[in-house]
Amino acid sequence: MTCVVPALRVGTRYPEPRTSNAMPSLPLAFGFASLPMFGWLAAAAAPWLIHLFSRRKYRETAWAAMDFLMAAVKRRTRRIQIEHWLLLLLRTASIVAIVLAVAEPFFEHPCPVLRPGGRTHRVLVIDGSYSMAFKTGDRSRFQQAKQWAARIVEKSSPGDGFTLIEMADPPRAIVGTPAFEAASIRQEIENLEILHTSADLAATLAEVRKVIDTARRESPRLVRHEVYFVGDLQRGTWLPSMSDAARADFRKRAAELAEIADLEVIDLGVIDLGQGAAENLAVTSLAMHDPLVLAGRSVEIEAAVRDFGHTARPHQPVDLLVDEHPAARQYVDVPAGGTVSVRFNYRFETPGDHAVEARSLGDGLDVDNHRYLAVTARPAMRVLCIDGRPSGDPRRTTVYNLANALAASGSREERSPAEIETATESAIQERDLGAYDCVALCNVAQFTASEARLLDGYLGRGGSLVFFLGDQVRGDRYNAELTGQGSTPAILPGRLKEIVEKPRGSLDPLGYRHPIVQEFRGQEKSGLLTSPVTKYFKVELATDLPSAKRGEGRIAAQVVLAMHNGDPLVVAATVRRGRVVLVTTSADTSWAAMPLWPSYLPLVEEILAWSTGGQATVGNVEVGEPLQASLRAVAGVASVAIERPDGRRRWAPLESHGDYSSWSYDDTYHSGVYTVHCDLPGAAKRLFAVNLRTAESDLSPITKQELQEDVWPGISFGYETTSPGDGIAPSNSVGHSSRIQIGLLYGVVGLLFLESLLAWQFGYQKT
Amino acid sequence: MSASPAQYLDPKVLARLEGLALRARSVVEGYVAGIHRSPFHGFSIEFAEHREYAPGDDLRYLDWKVLARSDRYCLKQFEEETNLVCNLLLDTSESMSYRSEGAAMSKLEYAKCAAASLAYLILHQQDSVGMVTFDREIRALVRPSGNPSHLKDILQVMERSAGERKTATGTIFHELAERFKKRGIAIIFSDLLDDVDALLAGLKHFRHRRHEVVLMHVLDPAEIDFPFDKLTLFRGLEGLPELLTEPRALRKAYLEEMQKFIHRLKWGCRQQRIDYVLVRTDRSLEIVLSSYLASRK
Numbered sequence A: 001m002t003c004v005v006p007a008l009r010v011g012t013r014y015p016e017p018r019t020s021n022a023m024p025s026l027p028l029a030f031g032f033a034s035l036p037m038f039g040w041l042a043a044a045a046a047p048w049l050i051h052l053f054s055r056r057k058y059r060e061t062a063w064a065a066m067d068f069l070m071a072a073v074k075r076r077t078r079r080i081q082i083e084h085w086l087l088l089l090l091r092t093a094s095i096v097a098i099v100l101a102v103a104e105p106f107f108e109h110p111c112p113v114l115r116p117g118g119r120t121h122r123v124l125v126i127d128g129s130y131s132m133a134f135k136t137g138d139r140s141r142f143q144q145a146k147q148w149a150a151r152i153v154e155k156s157s158p159g160d161g162f163t164l165i166e167m168a169d170p171p172r173a174i175v176g177t178p179a180f181e182a183a184s185i186r187q188e189i190e191n192l193e194i195l196h197t198s199a200d201l202a203a204t205l206a207e208v209r210k211v212i213d214t215a216r217r218e219s220p221r222l223v224r225h226e227v228y229f230v231g232d233l234q235r236g237t238w239l240p241s242m243s244d245a246a247r248a249d250f251r252k253r254a255a256e257l258a259e260i261a262d263l264e265v266i267d268l269g270v271i272d273l274g275q276g277a278a279e280n281l282a283v284t285s286l287a288m289h290d291p292l293v294l295a296g297r298s299v300e301i302e303a304a305v306r307d308f309g310h311t312a313r314p315h316q317p318v319d320l321l322v323d324e325h326p327a328a329r330q331y332v333d334v335p336a337g338g339t340v341s342v343r344f345n346y347r348f349e350t351p352g353d354h355a356v357e358a359r360s361l362g363d364g365l366d367v368d369n370h371r372y373l374a375v376t377a378r379p380a381m382r383v384l385c386i387d388g389r390p391s392g393d394p395r396r397t398t399v400y401n402l403a404n405a406l407a408a409s410g411s412r413e414e415r416s417p418a419e420i421e422t423a424t425e426s427a428i429q430e431r432d433l434g435a436y437d438c439v440a441l442c443n444v445a446q447f448t449a450s451e452a453r454l455l456d457g458y459l460g461r462g463g464s465l466v467f468f469l470g471d472q473v474r475g476d477r478y479n480a481e482l483t484g485q486g487s488t489p490a491i492l493p494g495r496l497k498e499i500v501e502k503p504r505g506s507l508d509p510l511g512y513r514h515p516i517v518q519e520f521r522g523q524e525k526s527g528l529l530t531s532p533v534t535k536y537f538k539v540e541l542a543t544d545l546p547s548a549k550r551g552e553g554r555i556a557a558q559v560v561l562a563m564h565n566g567d568p569l570v571v572a573a574t575v576r577r578g579r580v581v582l583v584t585t586s587a588d589t590s591w592a593a594m595p596l597w598p599s600y601l602p603l604v605e606e607i608l609a610w611s612t613g614g615q616a617t618v619g620n621v622e623v624g625e626p627l628q629a630s631l632r633a634v635a636g637v638a639s640v641a642i643e644r645p646d647g648r649r650r651w652a653p654l655e656s657h658g659d660y661s662s663w664s665y666d667d668t669y670h671s672g673v674y675t676v677h678c679d680l681p682g683a684a685k686r687l688f689a690v691n692l693r694t695a696e697s698d699l700s701p702i703t704k705q706e707l708q709e710d711v712w713p714g715i716s717f718g719y720e721t722t723s724p725g726d727g728i729a730p731s732n733s734v735g736h737s738s739r740i741q742i743g744l745l746y747g748v749v750g751l752l753f754l755e756s757l758l759a760w761q762f763g764y765q766k767t
Numbered sequence B: 001m002s003a004s005p006a007q008y009l010d011p012k013v014l015a016r017l018e019g020l021a022l023r024a025r026s027v028v029e030g031y032v033a034g035i036h037r038s039p040f041h042g043f044s045i046e047f048a049e050h051r052e053y054a055p056g057d058d059l060r061y062l063d064w065k066v067l068a069r070s071d072r073y074c075l076k077q078f079e080e081e082t083n084l085v086c087n088l089l090l091d092t093s094e095s096m097s098y099r100s101e102g103a104a105m106s107k108l109e110y111a112k113c114a115a116a117s118l119a120y121l122i123l124h125q126q127d128s129v130g131m132v133t134f135d136r137e138i139r140a141l142v143r144p145s146g147n148p149s150h151l152k153d154i155l156q157v158m159e160r161s162a163g164e165r166k167t168a169t170g171t172i173f174h175e176l177a178e179r180f181k182k183r184g185i186a187i188i189f190s191d192l193l194d195d196v197d198a199l200l201a202g203l204k205h206f207r208h209r210r211h212e213v214v215l216m217h218v219l220d221p222a223e224i225d226f227p228f229d230k231l232t233l234f235r236g237l238e239g240l241p242e243l244l245t246e247p248r249a250l251r252k253a254y255l256e257e258m259q260k261f262i263h264r265l266k267w268g269c270r271q272q273r274i275d276y277v278l279v280r281t282d283r284s285l286e287i288v289l290s291s292y293l294a295s296r297k
Helices: A035-055 A066-102 A141-154 A182-191 A201-218 A244-260 A400-407 A449-460 A475-482 A600-617 A704-711 A736-762 B011-017 B064-070 B107-124 B150-160 B169-179 B196-208 B221-225 B247-271 B285-296
Strands: A002-005 A028-032 A059-063 A105-108 A120-127 A161-167 A172-179 A224-231 A262-267 A281-288 A298-307 A313-322 A325-334 A339-347 A352-360 A370-378 A382-387 A419-423 A438-442 A464-468 A494-501 A535-541 A555-562 A568-575 A578-583 A620-622 A627-632 A639-643 A649-653 A660-665 A672-677 A686-691 A717-721 B036-042 B046-052 B074-082 B085-091 B128-134 B138-145 B185-190 B212-219 B232-236 B243-245 B275-280
Touching: A035 A066, A066 A736, A066 B232, A066 B243, A066 B247, A105 A736, A120 A141, A120 A182, A120 A201, A141 A182, A141 A224, A161 A182, A161 A201, A172 A182, A172 A201, A201 A224, A201 A244, A244 A262, A281 A313, A281 A352, A281 A370, A298 A313, A298 A325, A298 A352, A313 A339, A325 A339, A352 A686, A370 A620, A370 A672, A382 A400, A400 A419, A400 A438, A400 A600, A438 A600, A449 A464, A449 A475, A449 A578, A449 A627, A449 A660, A464 A600, A475 A494, A535 A568, A568 A600, A578 A600, A627 A672, A627 A686, A639 A660, A649 A660, A704 A717, B085 B107, B085 B138, B085 B169, B107 B128, B107 B150, B107 B185, B107 B212, B107 B285, B128 B150, B128 B169, B138 B150, B138 B169, B169 B185, B169 B196, B196 B212, B196 B247, B212 B221, B212 B247, B221 B247, B243 B247, B247 B275, B275 B285
Parallel strands: A059 B232, A120 A161, A120 A224, A224 A262, A262 A717, A382 A419, A382 A438, A438 A464, A464 A578, A620 A686, B085 B128, B085 B185, B185 B212, B212 B275
Antiparallel strands: A002 A028, A028 A105, A161 A172, A281 A298, A298 A339, A313 A325, A313 A352, A352 A370, A370 A686, A494 A535, A555 A568, A568 A578, A627 A660, A639 A649, A639 A672, A672 A686, B036 B074, B046 B074, B128 B138, B232 B243
């Protein structure tokens, strides 16, 4: 039942944040959420029935002093009647007030203060990004946000529904359908954990809309919807840089949401004003200067420290920890709003995985003062050269020149020779490719499906493949097995086409954009561009392939070096967790004289460095990205155990792919080092480093005016905050659903008290 | 129906009254020498006063000593001690039959017990006692006598008295005041639920005839306290109408009316030097009587 009464203009609860056009003078509608309760209005007749019934039930007695009784009656008849009527009216009014209270009356009005009723669906959106870990005193903003949310639940009326969304990237609907038990929703709020991600407001709005649509469909008795955004109003989240079209779309979605729900922003960011809220220091990067790490060899580790505030930080200590043990400390002067790099030299004594951490001095936001790096120290670089045309004379083999060049490469600085093994095609199936850092496939005629699967598995484990072509190569077979046409996903960064002979002109480095050729910039005398190529396979890049357009190939191919006519000569691609380099000519001198040119050795060195560089980063991801790896398939091993940074242990099932198995774990919303244990015999633990996207480290918030004018212009929303030192003090923005009910119940108490008082005064109570 | 002394004479009450003789506070006219003063002076051993000699006086009472000292003719006068004559007036109207749940007996039964006890006491001290029962007219009259067997007659009269009719105390008191030739004590047992002005006028008539009057106002505790709390139908006695009402709402007004009534009675009695005794029927009779008699000493 909803009746519309004449329009009533009222004041706004939040005069400052609300725009003038956000408070239209709408009709005041009055209704009840529980209409069946009106059946109890019949109980209001009870006092009258009791009165009438009592008139029929009386005691009798003879009476001598009748004159006095008659005189008393004569004096008080009129007053007695008035008292009777008054008491009956009070009793009736008490019952009516009780019935009205349980019928849950409500007002529909744009002013939240006057919207006290109806079953309400409250969507609690708590900012779970890591900036909420910023601490003021002994409490973090996230703890304050949870207390706000719990207070909202506490102050709500019975029968209200709650959903809970954690604003992150991506947002998570913790409670996606309305829950009606306050205790359970409070428990969910209590269990909420901060995520080391940023926050995606647009995606959060979409999630809120989805939740409200679900509530409207499944819980129609929730007649009103309120969305509470509880967070720090970080500029990067609420006012991100986006295109005009994207911003218009975002505002349109927000306006649509505001039409079906009341938006309420609870700003926890302003409480830190005057306390350096926007001051924050973070370690924004940590990387190995050389992608290949060998045990016993010194490596350079570089960390970047950035100040996100407006205060310079001189003599800021930066610690390097390896396997949780302090390894080095340096002091840097960080300019206000600037970034400085810190370089450490460290030597990993033992081969295997190591956890490296760079740590700056703690501040209000500790989570971004750490950055992690998982490093695999190898005893030596091992390269397997598959010769497609073996010969008894090593000098006549295809891989002779390549092996010599590889043997001269290795660590860039110390020139340690790589361990080179030469083998025939059968080694692909006979040997464990995982034992090699790089596999060079030279003039291999064709690959079988099983060989293609093995190569795919090797790439899945972060392996490095370098293809050299030649006269034995059958392009159709390559295309059939290695470009995703068969059962095996694409491996080659392109499809082989016809052979081009006697090309003209010099080579084109394409602006030296790719790391492989960057070292040749300004070194034209090295002969790279004048290397003679007499034959090569024309290649259609994977980005042009139909499979890649469908997103099936997952190959990001880039031409490193091209012929004068633009045909690719060297193509590099990242394939799954590995890297592939395709050289469209031969490794020996049959199709090109490159091996004889002085630029050949540094080119091979760079190809080796780049292709194996992926292995250094395979264990390092950002929050939200899955941890993935492949293992040699072993019967009886069904899962791997993952030890999270918080000490909790999880399991990831192994998915079999024939000769190897893979696992994936995607709950990486906390930064730190994840340790993976496998029950494989002889398998060592593997380390993965999960790091923050440090854009969230910029704590500067938006202002109320920006929220009003730039984020949600023209959209009606409420804004609340608390002053410093107030702690948790949600204002009256919540709990108004029960205000009328509480008022009525207080009225009932008052009426009952008045009835008792008057009955006592009138003499109707026993003395 | 024979009267049983034990019905109205409670041994405990009588034992309590032993020694508490009903001594007439004012002068009464007796006809047998007793313990009470008589208005008639004559021969006696207790000197009263002198008066001037008048021709015709008996010279035997001339005080020669005074004549010798002052040459004046004075006669000696002596007080005559006589027997008390007490009339017990018992209201037997219908209103006296009321008895509430909190009372052990009705007002009439209580009044009968009190009257019987006093009659026993008076006869026991060699005085005369009479009995009158009345409502709107005199129903029975037993003339005063000091014969111990007279108690039986009084009890028989009370036995025959049952509250059935309306009362008219004013008229009755006027009539009895005229009938009682000899001055004495009139003890009235009644609830006095009648016209107060007429009642006081009747009492005034008694006093005019030089009777000492004791008014035993017998009321049921319910009539004084009005303890009813539920809806009640009050059936009026003595022909008064019924009334269905909520007693809790009327209690205060009723008590005010009752107090006003008692106050008028007390005030009227005090003006005429009449002893007013409010008797609640839930109180012990022995205490009521002994207290009053003790106060007369």
